[in-house]
Structures are given as structure tokens and as C-alpha cells.
Amino acid sequence: MVELSERIKRLLPDAVLSAGSSLGQQYVVVRREAVVEAMRKLRDDETMLFNFMMDLTAVDYLGKRAHDARYEIVYHLYSLKHHHRIRVKVSVGADDPSLDSIVPVWKGADWFEREAWDLYGITFKGHPNLKRILLYEEFVGHPLRKDYPIKKRQPLIGPEN
Amino acid sequence: MEERNAEVAALGDSVILSTVDAVIGWGRKYSFFTYPFITACCGMEFMSVAGPRYDIDRFGAALPRFSPRQADILLVVGTISHKQAPILVKVYNQMTEPKWVFSYGACVCSGGMYNDYSTVQGIDTILPVDIYVPGCPPRPEMVFDGLIKLQELVAKERSSKWPRGEAEFAPKVKR
Amino acid sequence: MSEYQMDLHTEPMILNMGPSHPATHGTVRFLLKLDGEKILNCDTEIGYLHRAFEKHCEAGTWTQVFPYTDRLNYNSAVQNNVAYALAVEKLLGVEEKIPARATYIRTIVCELARMADHFTNLGAATLELGALTAFLYFVEARELTWDLLESIYGARLTSNYVRVGGLSSDLPEGFAEHVRKVFIKNREFWREFDKLLTKNRIFLDRMRDVGGISQEDAIAWGFTGPCLRSVGVEFDVRKTDPYLIYDQLDFDVPVGTTGDNFDKYLVRMEEIDQSMKIVEQCLGKLPKGPININDAAVRNPSKADVKTNIQSMIHHFKNTIEGINVPAGEIYVPTEGSNGEMGFYLVSVGGGKPWKCRVRPPCFAITQAMGDIVKGAFIADIIPTFDMINLIGGECDR
Numbered sequence: 001m002v003e004l005s006e007r008i009k010r011l012l013p014d015a016v017l018s019a020g021s022s023l024g025q026q027y028v029v030v031r032r033e034a035v036v037e038a039m040r041k042l043r044d045d046e047t048m049l050f051n052f053m054m055d056l057t058a059v060d061y062l063g064k065r066a067h068d069a070r071y072e073i074v075y076h077l078y079s080l081k082h083h084h085r086i087r088v089k090v091s092v093g094a095d096d097p098s099l100d101s102i103v104p105v106w107k108g109a110d111w112f113e114r115e116a117w118d119l120y121g122i123t124f125k126g127h128p129n130l131k132r133i134l135l136y137e138e139f140v141g142h143p144l145r146k147d148y149p150i151k152k153r154q155p156l157i158g159p160e161n
Numbered sequence: 162m163e164e165r166n167a168e169v170a171a172l173g174d175s176v177i178l179s180t181v182d183a184v185i186g187w188g189r190k191y192s193f194f195t196y197p198f199i200t201a202c203c204g205m206e207f208m209s210v211a212g213p214r215y216d217i218d219r220f221g222a223a224l225p226r227f228s229p230r231q232a233d234i235l236l237v238v239g240t241i242s243h244k245q246a247p248i249l250v251k252v253y254n255q256m257t258e259p260k261w262v263f264s265y266g267a268c269v270c271s272g273g274m275y276n277d278y279s280t281v282q283g284i285d286t287i288l289p290v291d292i293y294v295p296g297c298p299p300r301p302e303m304v305f306d307g308l309i310k311l312q313e314l315v316a317k318e319r320s321s322k323w324p325r326g327e328a329e330f331a332p333k334v335k336r
Numbered sequence: 337m338s339e340y341q342m343d344l345h346t347e348p349m350i351l352n353m354g355p356s357h358p359a360t361h362g363t364v365r366f367l368l369k370l371d372g373e374k375i376l377n378c379d380t381e382i383g384y385l386h387r388a389f390e391k392h393c394e395a396g397t398w399t400q401v402f403p404y405t406d407r408l409n410y411n412s413a414v415q416n417n418v419a420y421a422l423a424v425e426k427l428l429g430v431e432e433k434i435p436a437r438a439t440y441i442r443t444i445v446c447e448l449a450r451m452a453d454h455f456t457n458l459g460a461a462t463l464e465l466g467a468l469t470a471f472l473y474f475v476e477a478r479e480l481t482w483d484l485l486e487s488i489y490g491a492r493l494t495s496n497y498v499r500v501g502g503l504s505s506d507l508p509e510g511f512a513e514h515v516r517k518v519f520i521k522n523r524e525f526w527r528e529f530d531k532l533l534t535k536n537r538i539f540l541d542r543m544r545d546v547g548g549i550s551q552e553d554a555i556a557w558g559f560t561g562p563c564l565r566s567v568g569v570e571f572d573v574r575k576t577d578p579y580l581i582y583d584q585l586d587f588d589v590p591v592g593t594t595g596d597n598f599d600k601y602l603v604r605m606e607e608i609d610q611s612m613k614i615v616e617q618c619l620g621k622l623p624k625g626p627i628n629i630n631d632a633a634v635r636n637p638s639k640a641d642v643k644t645n646i647q648s649m650i651h652h653f654k655n656t657i658e659g660i661n662v663p664a665g666e667i668y669v670p671t672e673g674s675n676g677e678m679g680f681y682l683v684s685v686g687g688g689k690p691w692k693c694r695v696r697p698p699c700f701a702i703t704q705a706m707g708d709i710v711k712g713a714f715i716a717d718i719i720p721t722f723d724m725i726n727l728i729g730g731e732c733d734r
Contacts, residue, residue, distance in 0.1 A: 134733055135386060146394075208459075212475035
């Protein structure tokens with residue numbers, strides 16, 4: 001039995017940069033430009049059928065990775081039919097942290113992408129309504145970036161403390 | 162003067178002498194209408210406070226009013242984030258006087274364990290608070306203790322304290 | 337249509353509902369566009385309880401994350417503890433070495449928490465529909481369940497009970513007997529609640545054929561848990577990716593058909609019953625033995641040991657000050673929370689602090705479909721629909 005990540009690599013030779021498993025969990029790293037096509041294929045292909053977009057988040061590797069690979073967008077997919085899970089990772093740089101939105105593939109990605117924009121400042125191109133979701137419009141900066149201090153408050157009312 | 166005292170003595174137990182403030186305070190303290198401003202975990206504990214086992218009704222503060230204009234106590238139950246703070250102040254300003262603010266839980270009193278970019282570090286930075294009940298979340302017994310202390314406070318209050326006016330701060334951005 | 341009606345030009349009305357509204361739990365705002373009482377559009381805004389969960393996790397050590405996980409889904413706090421502990425243990429590679437007794441106790445507290453969560457959800461929902469009596473029954477049932485949990489970890493709501501590699505304390509004496517007594521009462525309350533509501537005409541009118549969604553839509557929105565099962569998809573992480581000892585237990589996963597509010601109600605009612613069965617099974621099989629892993633680098637040694645043994649003392653200091661040393665890696669561990677799949681995604685770059693601690697919030701995914709579900713319904717339908725989604729502010733906004 002060929003491992004799932006290896007099969008995905010064969011299915012999407014152009015999109016997948018690397019594949020493997022860590023701690024028994026399968027992952028693939030996908031090229032930034034090919035993410036929507038890859039996701040659509042993963043959802044629709046008979047051997048994959050990943051119909052759930054379980055989770056979408058970003059990780060800030062400030063000081064751990066190179067400047068042009070500072071952020072990583074992490075998707076967790078699940079297939080109800082085959083009962084398998086895959087982690088899809090896309091690397092984006094600090095200068096232009098953006099990639100294509102997968103809302104056309106899974107509409108459930110809507111709020112998850114808004115959250116990643118709100119907290120990490122990742123721009124999802126083609127998202128229908130990319131604005132802050134957990135914080136307020138007046139908030140400046142993206143708090144989950146490693147260079148945002150935890151106690152930097154921006155109150156809407158009352159004193160700065 | 163002596164004559165009057167004699168008159169009073171003649172009346173016996175049928176008359177009680179008091180001040181207007183004391184009578185009003187006595188009336189107020191057993192008929193609180195609360196406005197539960199519930200946001201977070203403490204709200205689950207507040208359900209128990211209002212529920213059959215602990216029963217806040219015993220202290221005359223059972224009736225929640227979901228219109229601030231009918232309420233006497235603003236029960237702030239649960240973490241207030243900076244996004245929420247202008248709403249809290251608006252609710253406070255809409256309440257009719259006399260009004261008291263009951264700070265329910267550690268987050269409301271001081272920010273609690275959330276010393277971060279999104280949490281108000283105690284609502285006393287934006288509102289006048291009358292009673293603090295810390296705990297994460299406070300047990301119902303603690304809440305009743307706080308409520309009784311507030312009742313004592315209200316009973317002793319001078320009417321000259323009111324009106325207290327609007328909250329000190331206004332929102333920086335109008336929405 | 338009569339002439340009179342045709343001449344009537346009306347504009348849609350914009351109505352703001354929440355966040356300080358008794359039915360929105362204080363943390364959600366609906367911006368409604370109304371035509372009379374009919375909803376043309378519903379814009380949901382969340383974030384009123386954002387408390388920087390992830391930022392706090394990154395600031396503390398691996399063990400210091402536990403109190404913050406309690407306050408995610410605070411209705412079933414201990415489930416978050418367990419899910420996080422499982423993820424860290426997997427990252428450490430010690431999940432095989434966790435003593436059987438600890439695993440059993442974790443299962444018991446998870447299911448008790450699920451019961452408490454469903455009691456709260458259903459009780460609060462009926463309260464908001466005007467059925468105060470039913471609410472009082474389930475609050476008391478929850479109170480009894482909390483008594484059990486309190487006897488284990490000393491807190492009513494926020495547990496902070498589980499540790500990486502074990503538990504903070506063992507079950508109290510006479511626990512099985514206590515459970516037996518409580519469950520007799522809980523089943524009584526359950527039956528009363530069922531009698532009051534399940535065939536109640538008013539309740540049925542408010543719940544049935546309201547808030548339904550198709551299977552395809554539910555999957556596309558990322559529904560999990562009772563909300564997904566109510567549309568007829570048999571997906572339960574306890575069955576598909578068994579963790580703890582769920583693969584050795586005998587329990588059923590209830591599913592609905594239409595996914596309307598009444599189905600969600602029935603699914604939750606049945607899950608309470610199944611949870612009681614699971615707890616009883618676990619107590620019947622509960623093994624004896626230690627509750628903590630025998631590895632001082634993961635779980636602090638006992639206090640007596642720390643005071644007599646230099647090696648233990650060093651570990652005690654290192655674990656407390658520097659944190660457990662977790663090797664670099666990443667992990668996603670899904671568990672079945674009360675609201676659906678709750679997964680912890682952890683990234684470690686080595687050392688005593690998490691680099692990233694992300695929780696997949698089930699009700700976040702479900703709440704975003706709110707606008708879709710209530711479109712075309714009446715404004716009063718928002719109340720039962722939103723209640724049955726069971727949004728928990730701490731989990732949704734983190």
C-alpha cells in the first residue's frame with residue numbers, strides 16, 4: 001500500500017513540492033500558485049474525496065525560517081468516504097503574504113480565511129468578504145504575528161493601560 | 162421638645178421614626194431588578210445562581226430585565242473585550258438611576274488571567290463599580306455574599322449620591 | 337394579491353440583534369434585513385469574546401496552557417483538557433505509556449462533561465423558548481453532574497484537571513456509588529424533560545421544520561458533531577478515529593434525517609443517554625494502578641519523591657521553570673467535543689513553550705452557516721436555530 005501523501009504526489013505532480021509523514025500523520029506541501037486547483041482535485045478525485053475542510057490556520061515562523069517563507073498556511077482535510085486525513089501546507093513569504101482563496105471549493109473556508117487575515121495578515125485573493133472577524137476594524141496590526149507584543153492594547157473606549 | 166417626646170411615647174409601638182433615606186434604601190435593597198450582561202464562562206455559573214438549587218430569588222433579586230431602562234443592577238458576567246466595551250458603556254448609560262454595577266468574576270474585576278491585547282483590564286477602568294466578586298468563576302455562595310454586601314451598601318446610601326451621571330468615557334469612534 | 341397590497345410599497349427594515357441580547361449569549365450580533373417578519377438576509381458578527389487564546393499559549397509553558405483550554409468550551413471544560421493533553425503526548429511520543437487507569441478516568445470525565453454540556457444547551461434553549469419548567473429540571477440535572485465532577489477535581493466549571501502524562505488527582509472514594517445515585521436522578525429528570533417537550537405542540541411548532549439544512553451544504557460548511565449527525569451523516573470522531581478507550585466501548589451514535597432543530601434536539605437527548613451508558617461501562621471496567629506516567633521528564637514526580645530524591649527534584653524544577661521539553665514537530669489530534677470535531681493543532685520547535693497552539697473550533701464552522709439557514713425564515717426562528725447550533729463564545733472567538 002502506497003502512502004496517501006505519495007499517492008497525492010503522483011496525482012498532482014505539478015502542484016506538490018514535497019510529501020511525507022510526521023508522527024504517523026500524512027502531509028503534502030503545495031506550491032502557492034496551485035493551491036486552488038490542487039484542492040479541487042483533492043475534493044473531487046475518486047481516490048481522494050476530501051469533502052471536509054476541517055481546519056485552516058496559519059503559522060508564523062519568524063526567526064525560524066527564511067524571510068521568504070515566514071508564514072505557512074495549514075489546511076486539514078478529511079474524507080468521509082475513505083476516512084483519511086491529510087495536512088496540506090503552503091508556504092508564503094513575509095513581503096507578500098497572500099495566496100488564492102479556497103472559498104470557491106469549500107464555502108466553509110470563509111470564516112477560517114477571514115480569521116487568518118485578521119490574526120496573521122494573510123491576504124486571500126478572491127475571498128468574497130475579507131475583513132476582520134474576531135477583532136474590530138479600528139485595530140492596527142495582526143496580533144498573532146510573533147512580533148506583536150501580547151500586551152499592546154488598542155481600546156475603543158477608556159484609558160490605554 | 163419634652164412635650165413632643167411625651168406625645169411620641171404615648172403613641173407606643175404604632176409609630177417608627179426613621180429617615181427618608183433609610184426607608185428608601187430598605188425598600189430598594191430587597192427589590193433589585195437585574196440586567197445580566199452575560200458574555201462568557203461566568204454565565205454558566207450564573208444559570209446555577211438563578212437555578213433551583215441556589216435560587217437568587219431568596220434575596221429579592223430574581224427578576225432579570227433585558228431592557229436596561231427597567232433594571233437597577235448591571236450584572237457584568239464574563240470577560241469584557243475591547244470590542245465589547247463600548248456596548249457595555251452604552252448599556253450602562255441607558256440605565257435609569259439609581260443604578261449599581263456588580264462585577265462578577267475575575268475577568269471583569271481585573272482582567273483575570275487575560276492580560277492581553279484584547280481584554281479590558283477590569284471594567285472599573287471604564288465604569289464605576291459598586292461590588293467586586295472575584296473567582297474564575299465565583300461559586301454561587303460567593304455571589305450571594307456579594308449581593309448581601311451590596312444590599313447593606315444600598316441600605317446605608319444617601320439620596321444625595323444620585324444622580325451619578327453618565328460613564329466617564331465616551332467611545333473614541335462613533336459607529 | 338389584492339389591489340390594496342400591490343400598492344403598498346415597503347422597504348426592507350434593518351434590525352440589529354445582539355450582542356447584548358438574551359438569546360445571543362452576549363457574544364454574537366445579527367444584522368438582519370427584514371421584510372415584515374421574514375428574514376431577507378442575516379449577517380453574523382462574532383468576536384466579542386476574543387481573549388487571545390493562542391497568544392497566551394505561546395507565552396507560557398506547555399503545562400500552563402491547561403487553564404486556558406478550560407475556557408474554550410467552558411460548558412465541557414475537561415474535554416478540552418483531555419484533547420490538548422492527548423496532542424502533547426502524541427508529540428512527545430509517550431501516548432502508549434499512559435496508564436490504563438488514567439485513560440479510563442479521562443473517558444469518564446469527558447462523557448460527564450458532554451452530559452453537562454447537553455443539559456445546559458437543551459435547558460437554555462427551552463428557557464429561551466419560554467419553557468422555564470424544563471429549564472429548571474435540566475439545570476438541576478447539570479448541577480448533579482457537576483457535583484460528580486467537583487468531587488473529582490474540586491471545581492464546578494473550570495477543571496484544570498488533566499496533565500501531560502496523567503491526571504492531577506485520582507477519583508475520590510465511593511465515586512462509583514455516587515455516580516449510581518446521580519444517574520438514577522438524572523434519568524428521572526431526563527424522562528420528565530422528555531415528557532414535557534418531545535410531544536409538546538408548542539415546542540414542536542417552534543422546532544420542527546425550522547433550521548434545516550441539506551447534507552451537501554452541511555458538509556461544505558464544515559458541520560461536525562450533533563449538528564452534522566442530525567442531517568443523517570454518521571460521523572463521530574469517537575467511532576472514526578477512536579481515541580482514549582472509545583473503541584472498546586459499546587455505544588450508539590444517534591443520527592437524524594432532516595437536520596431541523598427538532599432533530600438536533602433529539603440527537604442531543606439521545607447522546608445524554610449514551611454518555612451515561614459509557615460512564616457506567618467505564619466504571620465497570622475501571623482498572624487499578626497508577627494515574628501518572630512513570631517518566632519524570634514528562635510528569636512531575638510525586639511531592640514525597642521530590643523531597644527525598646535529587647534526580648526528582650531537578651526534574652521538578654526543570655518542568656516548572658523551563659517546561660516539558662517537547663521535540664520539534666507538528667501534530668493534529670481530532671477529538672469529539674460536545675459540539676463536534678475539536679482538534680488541537682500543535683507546532684513545536686523544541687523547548688518548553690508551544691510555538692503554535694491552535695484549536696479547531698466546531699461551533700465556529702457551524703455558526704458561519706447561520707445566515708444561510710435562517711434566510712427566508714421568520715425572525716422568531718432565529719432563537720431555536722441559534723440555540724441548537726450551541727455557539728459557545730469562548731470556543732468560537734477563543
